[in-house]
Each structure stands twice: as structure tokens, then as C-alpha cells.
Amino acid sequence: MILDKQDSIYAATKLMRYFKDFNRIDDYFRARKIERVRDIPAPLPGMSLEDDMFQDYDLHPEDMNFQIVEMPTKLFDTLLEKTASFSPDENPGKTLKLVVKETTTNTVVGFIRYGSPLINSKPRNDFLGGVPDLDIFNKRAIMGFNIVPVQPFGYNYLGGKLLAAICCSHASRRMLNKKYDTKFCLFETTSLYGNIKGASMYDGMRPYLRYKGDTQSKFLLTLGEDIYPEMRDWFTEKNGGEELIHKGASSRKLKMQTKMVGIVKKSLLEHDKKAYELFSKEIAKASDVTTQKRFYMSEYGYSNVRDVLLGKTNDLTKAENYDRFELENVVTWWKKLATKRYIKMIREDKLRRELEVWNQETMNKIDIIR
Numbered sequence: 001m002i003l004d005k006q007d008s009i010y011a012a013t014k015l016m017r018y019f020k021d022f023n024r025i026d027d028y029f030r031a032r033k034i035e036r037v038r039d040i041p042a043p044l045p046g047m048s049l050e051d052d053m054f055q056d057y058d059l060h061p062e063d064m065n066f067q068i069v070e071m072p073t074k075l076f077d078t079l080l081e082k083t084a085s086f087s088p089d090e091n092p093g094k095t096l097k098l099v100v101k102e103t104t105t106n107t108v109v110g111f112i113r114y115g116s117p118l119i120n121s122k123p124r125n126d127f128l129g130g131v132p133d134l135d136i137f138n139k140r141a142i143m144g145f146n147i148v149p150v151q152p153f154g155y156n157y158l159g160g161k162l163l164a165a166i167c168c169s170h171a172s173r174r175m176l177n178k179k180y181d182t183k184f185c186l187f188e189t190t191s192l193y194g195n196i197k198g199a200s201m202y203d204g205m206r207p208y209l210r211y212k213g214d215t216q217s218k219f220l221l222t223l224g225e226d227i228y229p230e231m232r233d234w235f236t237e238k239n240g241g242e243e244l245i246h247k248g249a250s251s252r253k254l255k256m257q258t259k260m261v262g263i264v265k266k267s268l269l270e271h272d273k274k275a276y277e278l279f280s281k282e283i284a285k286a287s288d289v290t291t292q293k294r295f296y297m298s299e300y301g302y303s304n305v306r307d308v309l310l311g312k313t314n315d316l317t318k319a320e321n322y323d324r325f326e327l328e329n330v331v332t333w334w335k336k337l338a339t340k341r342y343i344k345m346i347r348e349d350k351l352r353r354e355l356e357v358w359n360q361e362t363m364n365k366i367d368i369i370r
Contacts, residue, residue, distance in 0.1 A: 001239055001263050008267035011231070012279045015264065018227050019220075019286035028221050029086040035225040036081055037358045049079055050357055053150045054107040057353050061157055061338035065103045066331055068112075068171055073097060080111045082357040084148045086192065094142065096179055100166055109153050110163040113146035114176065117188060123213035123295035124188065128306060136311045139182050144189035152352035156345055157338045160201035164189070165334055168208040168298035171327040185305045185316055190215060190293040202296045207321050208330070214292040221286060223257055235260055301325040 003011065022028040071079075076097045093116030100110045116138060117124075125131055144167050149159030166172055168187055176184050189209075191200035202209050223231065236243050244259040245252050261283060268276035299305040301322035307313050323329060345351040 001244075002270060003238060003263060003267040005267075005271035007238060008264055008271055009275060011234070011260070011264045012268060012275065014227070014231065015261070016279065016282045018223065019282065022221060022286065032086060032224055049075075049082065050355055052079070052108055053083075053355060053357075054102055054105060054109045054153045055355050056105050056107070057152070057156060057351060059102075059104065061335045061342055063104060064335075066109070066162075066166070066327075067101050067103055068098050068166060068175065068327075069101060071097065071099045076111065076113075079108065080113070080146060080148060082359065083111065083150055084146060094138075094180060096176055098172065098175070100163060108150060110149040110159055111146055112144065112148075112163060112167055112172070114142050114167075115145045117141050117143040121188070121295065122216050124297070127212055127297065128309060132309050133311055137309055139180075140184055140309055141186040141188065142176055142184050144187065147189060151356035152354070154201075155352055156342060158201075158334070158341050161205060161337060162331075162334045164202055164205060165208045165330045166327065168300060168325060169327045169330045170300065170325050173300055173325075183316060185300055185302050185308055187298040187300065188296065190295050192293075200294050200296075202294070205296075207301075207324060208333075209296045209298050212295050212297050215295050216292065219287060220257065220261065220283065222253060228253065228257070231260060232256055235263070 021031065076099065079099075094114065095116075096114040098112040098114075099108050100112065101107065102109050119134070120131070144164070147160065147163045147167060148154075149163055153159040167189070173184050173187075189202065191202060203211065222228075232243070243256075244263075245256045249255055265276060265280060265283075268279055299319075301319050301324060302308075302316045303319035304313065304317045308316060324333070342351075
């Protein structure tokens with residue numbers, strides 16, 4: 001597909017204007033958050049969703065207990081959007097959405113969204129000694145795309161570490177096994193902010209999570225909720241009514257965007273070399289906004305995960321620390337850390353007592369990097 005000169009200049013200008021506002025990844029996160037919060041409907045009087053979120057900041061960690069439950073997709077998505085600084089676009093493949101509830105108060109302390117792992121990852125390949133057979137790998141591995149504590153539960157009690165450890169627990173693994181009729185043995189996730197933030201909530205979590213290196217991030221930011229459908233429909237019209245990427249494709253939005261950029265580059269190169277060079281420069285600059293992310297893995301307390309993922313055996317072998325991944329032991333591990341944190345926050349008069357949720361009024365009051 002080749003656009004004429006006028007159309008290629010139009011498309012290039014639209015895309016460049018969108019990306020020019022983002023000098024850092026947090027600029028992009030805030031812009032996307034503004035778009036998404038705008039679409040959340042206002043609650044009916046007396047039916048605020050925030051009432052379901054943890055807000056008892058006098059409760060000591062030692063007095064807490066937790067359960068993992070599924071929640072209807074629409075409600076989960078709304079609560080997650082009100083809580084998370086950024087929520088990645090969903091892709092086809094596996095998905096399991098869980099909430100963690102504190103049972104004493106019967107309130108939500110955080111959200112977990114599992115999905116199919118990324119197709120390729122350098123830290124994973126280094127761990128395995130090469131690129132695995134994806135048919136085998138995808139049956140036994142899962143990724144945490146959202147691991148988000150309600151705030152300030154996360155701040156006051158190290159709630160992010162609790163959720164991440166629960167992701168690595170046998171309790172959540174068994175829920176995944178039941179849903180997909182398999183035996184998962186590898187969990188992986190990445191830090192959200194990459195190298196613009198010096199530390200990750202996943203650090204200091206052995207044996208549950210181990211840092212395996214940094215990703216090689218060099219990709220274009222995903223188009224936002226407003227411009228993406230506009231440009232998708234525009235390209236479809238220019239393509240005779242046929243969409244650039246068929247509806248059943250995996251990672252469809254990313255592939256669609258990549259196709260758009262490719263068409264614009266090819267068209268500009270044919271019509272206007274200077275415009276092509278400018279567009280290529282701006283797209284490269286926009287790609288530089290993305291950052292390397294810290295990559296973490298959990299082997300769920302098994303000792304031969306590498307051999308299983310490489311197809312050398314189907315049978316998992318328990319390691320000596322296998323029982324430490326049971327939910328009861330995970331929570332006990334967290335309580336020790338959370339107690340120290342909680343006491344420190346009280347002693348230093350830093351305990352936060354106001355629920356932090358994203359809405360039109362709080363957009364400029366909450367730090368996007370928390």
C-alpha cells in the first residue's frame with residue numbers, strides 16, 4: 001500500500017504530533033491515564049466502588065489474612081483502572097484476573113492480571129540457554145502483566161511485595177493449572193518504570209522472585225485511546241475498506257501501528273525524501289522514550305524448570321524450598337516485612353490515611369510514579 005503525497009504528509013503529521021508530547025515514559029503514562037479515567041462512568045449515589053477497597057490503616061499486618069478470588073471482568077477492569085498508574089493493553093491468549101482480599105475487613109488490597117508471556121525475552125533466553133520451543137513454553141509459563149496494590153495499602157504495608165509473592169504461590173498457580181488444564185512451572189514479570197526509577201518492588205524477594213537481567217526495550221509507544229481508532233479507520237478507508245491487520249491477529253494493536261508507520265515511511269520515501277527523514281527521526285526519538293525494564297522470574301519451588309521448558313522432561317521435581325511457596329508461608333514471610341514497614345511509618349509520622357484513586361479530580365494530585 002502506497003499513500004499519495006498529500007495523504008502520507010497528513011498521516012505523518014498526525015503521528016508526529018501525538019508522540020512529540022512525550023519526553024519521558026511517565027509523560028506517556030499520565031496522558032494515557034487521563035484518556036482512560038475520562039471514560040470511567042461516575043458511580044451512582046451511595047454506591048462508590050472505592051468502598052470495596054482497603055482503608056483500615058489502624059489494622060496491624062499481623063492481624064491480617066488474605067484470600068485470592070476471581071472478580072467479574074468489567075468490575076475488575078474498572079477498579080484496576082482507578083488504582084493502577086498504567087495498565088497495558090490486553091492481547092489475545094491466556095488471561096486470568098484475580099483480586100486479593102483482606103478477610104478481616106473483606107476489602108480488596110490489590111489486583112493481579114496474568115497473561116501469555118511475551119514471545120521473546122533476552123533474560124529468559126539467557127536463563128534457558130536459547131529460544132525455547134514456544135509450543136512447550138506457552139503451556140508451562142505465565143506472565144504477570146498487572147500486579148497492583150491498592151494505595152496507600154501498598155505504601156504503608158509493602159503491598160506490592162505481598163501481591164508479587166502471591167503471584168508466585170502454589171495457590172495462584174493451582175488456579176491457573178485448573179483453568180488451563182496444565183502444570184505451570186515458570187512465572188515472569190517486569191518492572192513497570194524501567195531505568196527511570198532506581199528500584200523495583202520486586203527487588204529483595206528471594207526465593208519467590210529473582211532478578212534475571214534487563215529487557216532490550218526499543219519499541220514505539222502504543223497509540224492512545226483517541227488517536228488509534230481514528231488512524232486505524234483512516235488507513236482502512238485508504239486501503240479500500242480492508243483493515244491492515246486481520247481481527248484475529250495476536251498483538252493486533254501493535255502490529256497495526258507498526259504497519260501504519262511502515263506505510264507512511266514507504267510512501268514518504270517515494271514522494272518526499274526530506275519529509276521521510278524528518279518522520280524517521282521523530283519516530284526514532286519517540287522509541288527512545290521506552291526504557292529497559294528489570295526482568296524477574298519465579299520457578300515456584302521446582303528444581304528442574306529449565307529442563308521442563310526445554311522439553312527434556314515432563315515431570316517436575318520439587319526443590320527443598322517448595323513448601324515456602326504455599327500461601328500461608330508466603331503471607332508469613334510478608335508479615336515480617338510489613339510489620340517493620342508499618343511500625344517505621346507510624347514512628348516517622350509517614351503513615352498515609354487517604355485512599356488514592358484515579359479520577360478527574362485527582363489526576364494532578366497523585367504521582368504517576370509511585
